[in-house]
Structures are given as structure tokens and as C-alpha cells.
Amino acid sequence: MTTAPDSxxxxxxxxxxxxxxxxxxILSKVNISVAQFTSTCxxxxxxGGKSTLVKLILxxxxxxxxxxxxxxxxxxxxxxxxxxxxxxxKFDPLFPVSALDVTLMGRLDGRAKRYCRADYQAAHQAxxxxxxxxxxxxxxxxxSGGQQQRVLIARALTSAVKLLIMDEPTASIDAQVEGSLMExxxxxxxxxxxxxxxxxxxxxxxxxxxxxxxxxQVHIHPTSEITGKMIQDMxxxxxxxxxxxxxxxxxxxxxx
Numbered sequence: 001m002t003t004a005p006d007s008x009x010x011x012x013x014x015x016x017x018x019x020x021x022x023x024x025x026i027l028s029k030v031n032i033s034v035a036q037f038t039s040t041c042x043x044x045x046x047x048g049g050k051s052t053l054v055k056l057i058l059x060x061x062x063x064x065x066x067x068x069x070x071x072x073x074x075x076x077x078x079x080x081x082x083x084x085x086x087x088x089x090k091f092d093p094l095f096p097v098s099a100l101d102v103t104l105m106g107r108l109d110g111r112a113k114r115y116c117r118a119d120y121q122a123a124h125q126a127x128x129x130x131x132x133x134x135x136x137x138x139x140x141x142x143x144s145g146g147q148q149q150r151v152l153i154a155r156a157l158t159s160a161v162k163l164l165i166m167d168e169p170t171a172s173i174d175a176q177v178e179g180s181l182m183e184x185x186x187x188x189x190x191x192x193x194x195x196x197x198x199x200x201x202x203x204x205x206x207x208x209x210x211x212x213x214x215x216x217q218v219h220i221h222p223t224s225e226i227t228g229k230m231i232q233d234m235x236x237x238x239x240x241x242x243x244x245x246x247x248x249x250x251x252x253x254x255x256x
């Protein structure tokens with residue numbers, strides 16, 4: 001569990017089962033709790049259920065049994081308070097959309113609307129926080145992968161979100177950009193919960209306090225508890241071992 005005393009979980013899943021068909025269960029007896037102001041990483045093999053778990057958290061899928069609470073309520077009601085950053089930005093590179101245009105999309109609520117002054121202020125503030133306001137008028141297609149990632153994070157932050165979910169944000173960026181992304185996440189986790197989906201096992205040891213291991217069943221551990229055997233059992237083969245020699249907590253750093 002990552003729940004701290006006197007902290008209402010931002011994600012609470014109880015006794016959840018889910019399958020796309022009865023003969024092939026995807027997730028079984030899932031019980032996890034993620035607290036506010038924490039950093040959590042979701043890892044697991046392809047087809048293990050990571051994307052399905054995220055869709056259940058966001059209310060895009062309904063469990064066969066069990067309960068999902070997002071920010072204390074049904075996901076269909078509360079997911080407007082969640083910022084989501086997809087793995088890939090799907091857009092026509094010939095479409096003349098600017099970084100500001102992409103960021104403003106975070107202010108849409110599913111209804112046709114004209115952007116108001118508050119929308120533009122929120123977008124520019126989010127871009128500035130990502131150090132991208134100077135690129136507001138730049139073509140999104142012409143930005144580097146790392147710059148596009150910052151704009152997509154800005155889009156997710158244009159509303160008053162309490163939870164940020166990112167899907168494979170390191171897939172298209174280099175090591176140097178990954179380092180700057182880590183610093184962004186470190187700052188954001190001081191005011192919201194951060195959940196990240198990744199295949200990069202090494203990424204989990206650098207920043208995240210807890211790891212949600214997904215492979216049919218779901219278990220949540222402090223990063224310091226992950227062992228080589230857990231990784232082998234989850235991925236079904238030997239994987240490069242990663243360091244888990246400390247864990248950040250409200251009491252400070254602890255080492256093993």
C-alpha cells in the first residue's frame with residue numbers, strides 16, 4: 001500500500017476482477033491503494049493488463065466485480081480532475097497546430113466552446129511551468145520528442161488536476177531528456193499524485209516510491225522490495241536487475 005495516515009487515497013481498488021471474455025481473465029482480485037502526493041510506477045509485460053488497469057482506473061472499462069474509486073468517487077464523475085498524458089500524440093503532422101493550440105485542448109470539457117481569457121491564461125501558465133511558453137506559437141510537429149512531451153504534460157495540467165497519469169513517457173526521448181522529465185515529475189509530486197506506466201524497469205528505481213506489478217494479478221510494493229525473482233516471475237524470463245537501494249518517504253530516505 002502507498003496510503004499515508006490521514007490521507008484519502010486518490011486511487012482505491014477493492015477485490016476487482018476483469019475479463020474481456022469469461023474464458024480469459026485479465027485481472028484477478030486486485031486490491032491497491034494510492035495516496036495523494038506519492039509517485040507510483042505501473043510495470044509488467046506486454047499483455048499483462050497495464051493498459052486495462054489504467055482504463056479501469058479512468059472508468060473507461062467497468063470491472064466484472066469489485067470497486068474502483070478515483071479521488072473518492074466513481075471514475076466517471078471524478079476523472080475530470082485527472083491529467084492524462086498518452087504514450088504517443090496522434091495527429092496529422094501537416095495540420096497547422098501550435099504548442100499553444102495543443103495545450104488549450106486540456107481546457108475542453110467535451111462540449112463545443114470558445115476559449116476565454118482564463119483558458120489562455122491557464123495554458124500559458126502550464127507551458128511556462130514546463131519551460132515551453134517561449135515555444136507557444138511553434139508548430140507542434142516541429143518540436144523535438146522531449147518538447148512535445150512537455151507540451152502534452154502542460155495540456156494535462158491546464159485544469160486543477162489532483163492526479164497525473166502518464167503512459168510510457170520515456171518511449172521516444174533520450175537519456176538527457178529523461179533526466180529533465182524526472183525533475184518535472186519530482187516537482188509535480190509535491191502537489192499531486194503521479195502514476196506512470198512504463199516498460200523501463202530501470203526507470204522505476206530512480207524516482208518512484210512504489211511499484212504496481214501487473215501480470216494477471218496485481219501487487220504493489222515499495223521499490224526497495226522488488227527482487228530479481230519478482231521480475232523473473234512477472235516477465236517470464238531473466239531481466240537486467242535494477243537498483244532499489246533507497247525509498248523516499250515522509251520520514252526521509254531509507255536505505256537497504
